[in-house]
Amino acid sequence: xxxxxxxxxxxxxxxxxxxxxxxxxxxxxxxxxxxxxxxxxxxxxxxxxxxxxxxxxxxxxxxxxxxxxxxxxxxxxxxxxxxxxxxxxxxxxxxxxxxxxxxxxxxxxxxxxxxxxxxxxxxxxxxxx
Numbered sequence: 001x002x003x004x005x006x007x008x009x010x011x012x013x014x015x016x017x018x019x020x021x022x023x024x025x026x027x028x029x030x031x032x033x034x035x036x037x038x039x040x041x042x043x044x045x046x047x048x049x050x051x052x053x054x055x056x057x058x059x060x061x062x063x064x065x066x067x068x069x070x071x072x073x074x075x076x077x078x079x080x081x082x083x084x085x086x087x088x089x090x091x092x093x094x095x096x097x098x099x100x101x102x103x104x105x106x107x108x109x110x111x112x113x114x115x116x117x118x119x120x121x122x123x124x125x126x127x128x129x
Contacts, residue, residue: 022060031091032097062118067120070120073122079102079126096117097114097117113123
């Protein structure tokens with residue numbers, strides 16, 4: 001590769017997806033469906049989770065140290081609307097997960113923190129000026 005040449009030159013990277021661990025695969029699928037994700041495809045080991053133009057793979061795999069250090073970051077258009085819907089549905093209480101209300105962050109995003117049933121930490125954020 002010559003100086004200034006992108007490693008992607010000529011190959012056209014299109015998308016990147018994370019493989020998110022699940023301690024209880026069925027419970028995690030229900031949790032994400034309640035958040036608004038759909039499951040276009042699933043088998044016993046993997047589920048394709050999609051929300052609009054974003055997606056990830058939920059895997060039937062769990063190692064506590066891995067899950068508790070795994071973080072996802074979802075950018076949305078209306079973080080307050082997301083938070084209100086989460087509160088109305090009682091998702092955090094029903095799944096016994098941690099939820100921290102929205103706050104402005106120094107990296108110019110307003111976000112809230114939500115844990116999933118396996119301990120994966122989500123930051124659901126909206127860009128702010």
